[in-house]
Amino acid sequence: MKSFKEYIAYPYGLWMLIFIAVPLLVVVWFSFLSNPDFKAGVYTFTLDNYQEFMDPVYLELLYRSFLYAVIATVICFIIAYPLGNLIISLPGHRQNLMIVLMIIPMWVNFLLRTYAWMVLLSGSGLISQFLGMLGFQDVSLLYTQSAVILGMVYNFFPYMLLPIYTSLKKIDPDLLRAATDLGANHFQMFVKIKLPLSLPGIVSGSMMVFMPAVSTFVISNLLGGGKYMLVGNLIEQQFLTLNNWNFGSAISMVLMTIIFLVLGIARLITGKELDTGGQLL
Amino acid sequence: MKKIFRNLAFGLILLFLYAPILVLIVYSFNDSKIMGPWAGFTLKWYVMLFQDRYILQALYYTLIIAVVATTVSTIVGTISALGIYRMRSKLKRPYLLLNNIPVLVPDIVMGITLMSLFIFAGMKMGLTTIIIAHITFCIPYVILAVLPRFNRLPENIFEAALDLGATPRQAFWKVLFPEILPGVTSGALIAFTLSIDDFVISFFTAGNGVSNLSITIYSMAKAGINPKINALSTIMFGCIMVLLILINIRSEKGIKHIQ
Amino acid sequence: MKKNTEKIIQVKNLVKFYGDKTIIDEINFHIRANEFLTILGPSGCGKTTLLRMIGGFETPDDGDILFEGKSLLNIPANKRPINTVFQKYALFPHLNVYDNVAFGLKIQKKPSAEIASLVQEMLRMVNLQGQEQRDVNSLSGGEQQRVAIARALVNHPQVLLLDEPLGALDLKLRKNMQMELKNLQKKTGITFIYVTHDQEEAMTMSDTIIIMNRGRIQQIGSPVDIYNEPRNAFAADFIGESNILDSIMLKDCLVKLQDVEFPCVDKGFEENEAVLTVIRPEDIDILPPGSGFLDGVIESVTFLGMHYEIVMNCKGINWLIHTTREFFAGDQISIQVDPNNIHIMKKEKDHEII
Numbered sequence: 039m040k041s042f043k044e045y046i047a048y049p050y051g052l053w054m055l056i057f058i059a060v061p062l063l064v065v066v067w068f069s070f071l072s073n074p075d076f077k078a079g080v081y082t083f084t085l086d087n088y089q090e091f092m093d094p095v096y097l098e099l100l101y102r103s104f105l106y107a108v109i110a111t112v113i114c115f116i117i118a119y120p121l122g123n124l125i126i127s128l129p130g131h132r133q134n135l136m137i138v139l140m141i142i143p144m145w146v147n148f149l150l151r152t153y154a155w156m157v158l159l160s161g162s163g164l165i166s167q168f169l170g171m172l173g174f175q176d177v178s179l180l181y182t183q184s185a186v187i188l189g190m191v192y193n194f195f196p197y198m199l200l201p202i203y204t205s206l207k208k209i210d211p212d213l214l215r216a217a218t219d220l221g222a223n224h225f226q227m228f229v230k231i232k233l234p235l236s237l238p239g240i241v242s243g244s245m246m247v248f249m250p251a252v253s254t255f256v257i258s259n260l261l262g263g264g265k266y267m268l269v270g271n272l273i274e275q276q277f278l279t280l281n282n283w284n285f286g287s288a289i290s291m292v293l294m295t296i297i298f299l300v301l302g303i304a305r306l307i308t309g310k311e312l313d314t315g316g317q318l319l
Numbered sequence: 320m321k322k323i324f325r326n327l328a329f330g331l332i333l334l335f336l337y338a339p340i341l342v343l344i345v346y347s348f349n350d351s352k353i354m355g356p357w358a359g360f361t362l363k364w365y366v367m368l369f370q371d372r373y374i375l376q377a378l379y380y381t382l383i384i385a386v387v388a389t390t391v392s393t394i395v396g397t398i399s400a401l402g403i404y405r406m407r408s409k410l411k412r413p414y415l416l417l418n419n420i421p422v423l424v425p426d427i428v429m430g431i432t433l434m435s436l437f438i439f440a441g442m443k444m445g446l447t448t449i450i451i452a453h454i455t456f457c458i459p460y461v462i463l464a465v466l467p468r469f470n471r472l473p474e475n476i477f478e479a480a481l482d483l484g485a486t487p488r489q490a491f492w493k494v495l496f497p498e499i500l501p502g503v504t505s506g507a508l509i510a511f512t513l514s515i516d517d518f519v520i521s522f523f524t525a526g527n528g529v530s531n532l533s534i535t536i537y538s539m540a541k542a543g544i545n546p547k548i549n550a551l552s553t554i555m556f557g558c559i560m561v562l563l564i565l566i567n568i569r570s571e572k573g574i575k576h577i578q
Numbered sequence: 579m580k581k582n583t584e585k586i587i588q589v590k591n592l593v594k595f596y597g598d599k600t601i602i603d604e605i606n607f608h609i610r611a612n613e614f615l616t617i618l619g620p621s622g623c624g625k626t627t628l629l630r631m632i633g634g635f636e637t638p639d640d641g642d643i644l645f646e647g648k649s650l651l652n653i654p655a656n657k658r659p660i661n662t663v664f665q666k667y668a669l670f671p672h673l674n675v676y677d678n679v680a681f682g683l684k685i686q687k688k689p690s691a692e693i694a695s696l697v698q699e700m701l702r703m704v705n706l707q708g709q710e711q712r713d714v715n716s717l718s719g720g721e722q723q724r725v726a727i728a729r730a731l732v733n734h735p736q737v738l739l740l741d742e743p744l745g746a747l748d749l750k751l752r753k754n755m756q757m758e759l760k761n762l763q764k765k766t767g768i769t770f771i772y773v774t775h776d777q778e779e780a781m782t783m784s785d786t787i788i789i790m791n792r793g794r795i796q797q798i799g800s801p802v803d804i805y806n807e808p809r810n811a812f813a814a815d816f817i818g819e820s821n822i823l824d825s826i827m828l829k830d831c832l833v834k835l836q837d838v839e840f841p842c843v844d845k846g847f848e849e850n851e852a853v854l855t856v857i858r859p860e861d862i863d864i865l866p867p868g869s870g871f872l873d874g875v876i877e878s879v880t881f882l883g884m885h886y887e888i889v890m891n892c893k894g895i896n897w898l899i900h901t902t903r904e905f906f907a908g909d910q911i912s913i914q915v916d917p918n919n920i921h922i923m924k925k926e927k928d929h930e931i932i
Contacts, residue, residue: 045404048396050458054417055453061432062420064439117545121332124325136329138563144334145559149536151551154339157346157544162355164342165435192339253425256518260540270427277523278430287435290428297425455845476634479668481655483682483733490656497672 087288092257096272103268106183107210108189114198115240117124117159122202122236137203139242144196145255152189159261181263189257190247204289205239206232240251245304249297269293295308332397340556347549354544364550371547377535380446383523384531385514388453393507396461397499403462416542421456422463429456430523437524444526452524453514461506468502471522584646586611586769587632587737592641592794594627601627604641604663609771609786614763616772616780618816619790625773626665626789629739632771634661643799644833645736661730666746667722669714669781675701675725676710682733720751737769744779749756755784766899776819781805789813794795810923814856821862821897825855825922833922836893839872840915844922856924859887860899870912871899876905 039256070080143151152194158165159180166178203268209232217227255270269289351358368374393497421429437448480490518533525534539545585608594602595872603625617625632643634655641787643650650658669678676697679828695722704724714725723743730738744752759882760783763770770786774780780787781801789804797809808814811822827847833840835855847853867873874892885927888899890911
């Protein structure tokens, strides 16, 4: 294939440098600058932005983001893993149908999906009415912590299900039969064969839920009513309302560091690079 | 027994996934501004929706952005995937690494970095910046969809075409392109979906003048529940279902054709 | 049809490097029209690279390839009167059997009626009639092979290059395809250049064999010549199994190996020159202990269907012997070799035994 040389990828290389590498570097650079007197063009190199983040208020906010994301990831896993196994037990064509049915809601705009839960959870919504009939009066679930976590689970659940389903599907049923043949009981077969073999799917599914959950600001704004600030909200606020880009950049760097640390741990667990692309189609 | 349990589990999870959307659809026909009890059938929310200049404008922008971003990223992504596939040099790893960044980095970070760049470079936020942003996060997905197709090409099929008398151009269009086409199609589909669905990156790179559907829905939803959004979701969900059914019919025809 | 003596392809001083590794090292040979030529060698010996240069998929770093006396080097692959059957067939997965075979003819813009009749004829020739509409991915290995051959032959090339075309097939199918390929070659009169690492395949099909190792030609000759008179230890070992032993040429027609003198027929070596002696396993006769040149103990006996393969240990050196008589491990035997069956070769430093 001599006639196609690698240089046809060079323009995109330039594009990536300008629109991916440089912007990231700009933000890294911003995060080390400060402009205490808000004078135009007067910037000094500093670690203040990072130091400012060490304030308990912000640390608690970071902890909350991390906690919510972890809880959402765990809930997704607890639902998705057994569900994946159930789907595998279906005949082939019905497996595909079921997977398609699970993905269709993903095609609805993310904001509409979140908005739908605002409707369901609101004081006059269906769930409150139902609870009212049971004798719980005036329960509004909207704008609570649970609502935020629910939003995360609902929006990102398919990201967990698909990799798990794919990795379970890849396990040769003969392996499980062989384990049984060699005297393993159901539990041993699960712990020693199924779980390790589906681990890559579990890890990449968890990453794909954790990452958008830990960085969201939409879900916490709409379903938490702004009461439960997450890291995402803080970044948005710094950039769009408070105009403190330097602090915003520093927070973004902290968030990125956390995500890359988690990615690194995930890579250690599975022993290879995660395939996060192209899982949805 | 096991079957009953299985069907119950599927039923519950489907209820969880679809209930919110179905509720929106039902309420879009409800003649009441609050999401309370049923107050009679109406189409007034749909009428109001189509009278809302901002929503129509947002729809128009959403489609323009998605079409341009999809077209550009599909073409550039496919050509670049071919280039990356041909790379024997040490460039390949950095290319793939850089290409993966928009996939791995959270949307909000992509959003603020691009926003910082545009402001830093003195660009005016608007349609251009939002389209650049969309192209930037769409190309990586196109490459991730197309590159495996190149890697899976049977050995020597390009040479085989040349051997049988095809010029390199003919060999590309008659042999390589049909082979990678499924990857290109799904890459384009992913790009289109991501672009239509994107809120976060658009939110940071749109500025004040331009607003797509996601941004419009966000600002409306922040103000509280609004039945016009219900009508909009019903229409969008309807479009998706029609699209899915069409794709399904087409692929079933394809299967029959092979048989 | 051209006369049997015409040199259709000449390869002159061909050199190819990958980086600083020499893949093809000054190769010279020619192929006559209608010939079935096999390039035989172990993997990595450069045979596929050589074929790809003839096909036009690699550019030589030095030397020339002539087709009917004219250089091919400036002619791109798609203009050469040569077609290739690739190792893993390289069928176009998106086209059915008919469209794969018709590909070259369609590129030539032949009228579709002519294409149809040529394709039908070719599919009949490779026993695939009635399979036109099948998806190539659903074909068996043998059928894919036939499509690949039909796809190349339908263009009536002057020369057909085949790169280990039977490597992916099972043994029985391979035997059948060998016969069919040979018949096809006779029927069409097309010159075949066939690359393989399987010496048996080379022996049964070829008019001429070129043995290659490490980018160099070790020997060129007919299968019989190469088998009977291997030019060096590599060729001897590669064509059939052999006992290859360090030995000393005492004088003309007398070689000493394992401290025993053997009469032979080779002359022209220096006195006491260190040489290699090659003896085919089937050329060794087994005698009762004490009555032959060398005595030893049988270490193992394997029944191979046609004959027994015996490993005999004689003072720490293992001899491979083929015989139709039955022996048992532990038996004491003596061996003898006819002087005509002892082949003496010069020791060549850079031609190591594989």
